[in-house]
């Protein structure tokens with residue numbers, strides 16, 4: 001049982017978790033829930049309602065969630081925000097429809113576009129060149145995209161990003177709704193926002209028509225637990241319900257659904273003071289780092305006008321000053337008993353939640369202090385090679401729709417030999433972490449050269465297979 005062994009081994013190491021799920025492995029769940037975990041894993045027996053035709057306890061739990069999150073209707077999801085993103089797009093777009101999406105969308109957006117045969121109109125998010133960080137889309141860019149595409153169905157926004165960056169969603173909402181379009185929000189990382197006024201406003205408060213939240217990322221809920229919320233009358237609820245039933249398992253986990261009910265109840269009853277404490281703890285770590293070490297935090301970056309707010313519970317540390325990469329910092333922290341959520345070339349990203357106690361933050365400060373002290377020994381001199389990195393601002397020419405490209409005869413060619421071909425995958429790099437080429441787009445020389453340059457500098461390419469091959473359309477087949 002290699003997987004069972006590995007999981008038990010990880011749990012036994014008592015590693016401090018700054019990664020999701022937001023319950024952090026602690027006994028934050030009610031005793032009755034924990035003691036009966038296996039007994040509670042049931043199926044749709046009488047009295048337990050049915051996720052896809054709810055009229056009993058699931059309907060009640062969803063109603064309470066809708067009230068708590070400011071929605072008119074909430075759907076429980078057992079396949080994460082991934083299912084919610086798919087459902088939002090599939091329920092609102094017909095084949096051939098245009099949807100405006102940021103280029104830094106989650107990959108589930110492309111899955112939906114391919115399945116539903118939607119034509120994406122991309123908005124390139126702004127790029128902080130100094131810090132090699134993709135930030136957010138601006139309200140002006142949304143306005144321009146809508147003016148140029150008056151036939152688009154709506155706009156999708158990521159709010160906040162993995163790094164906790166929020167766009168001016170309130171301005172975007174006005175622009176979108178003035179034109180009678182739909183506002184769909186991927187709030188996978190912002191399920192906690194509604195529970196405290198010191199957090200950025202949530203998509204529901206800012207007028208989204210539909211928004212999805214991964215409860216498992218920032219709330220005490222089980223992995224895969226997510227909410228899909230709908231507000232107003234622009235979206236056909238019955239259509240959404242039908243699509244969710246198509247996308248998810250016909251045997252939804254009662255444990256996951258119960259954890260959605262629990263997370264809502266817990267946050268409503270105890271969330272506010274716990275978030276207050278969390279913001280305080282994260283702020284204390286940040287100011288300690290600023291005063292005692294050379295760590296830069298994302299809060300120190302100069303913010304562009306496209307950024308409205310930062311999630312104060314997200315800890316993003318920049319390790320460039322020490323001459324190491326974020327990947328190396330992640331490894332060093334793991335050796336010190338801390339597992340973070342994600343690293344990129346420059347930074348480490350830590351997910352903090354109401355389940356983190358003071359002890360976790362104390363251990364973190366100690367580990368970061370040790371790391372800062374030993375860093376002169378592990379300098380790798382990467383910093384300068386990245387100083388001038390940019391991203392191509394031009395979005396490549398769309399030759400085929402993503403669906404046409406996906407269903408073409410595909411061949412695999414080395415990236416360096418792909419110039420002039422039509423991309424059949426999603427190819428990009430970290431940094432900057434957004435696709436250079438999406439399905440159906442013409443692969444150009446500048447883009448390929450930039451990707452190869454980033455790779456030479458130590459950046460990581462995504463969408464490129466082990467042998468350095470990428471999928472392209474075989475136009476001769």
Ligand SMILES: Cc1ncc(COP(=O)(O)O)c(C=O)c1O
Pocket residue numbers: 079080081082083085105106108158161162186188189214224226
């Ligand atoms: C912005 C964004 N949207 C959607 C998702 C998908 O969420 P889930 O893992 O709940 O399916 C993720 C996952 O990391 C994400 O970062």
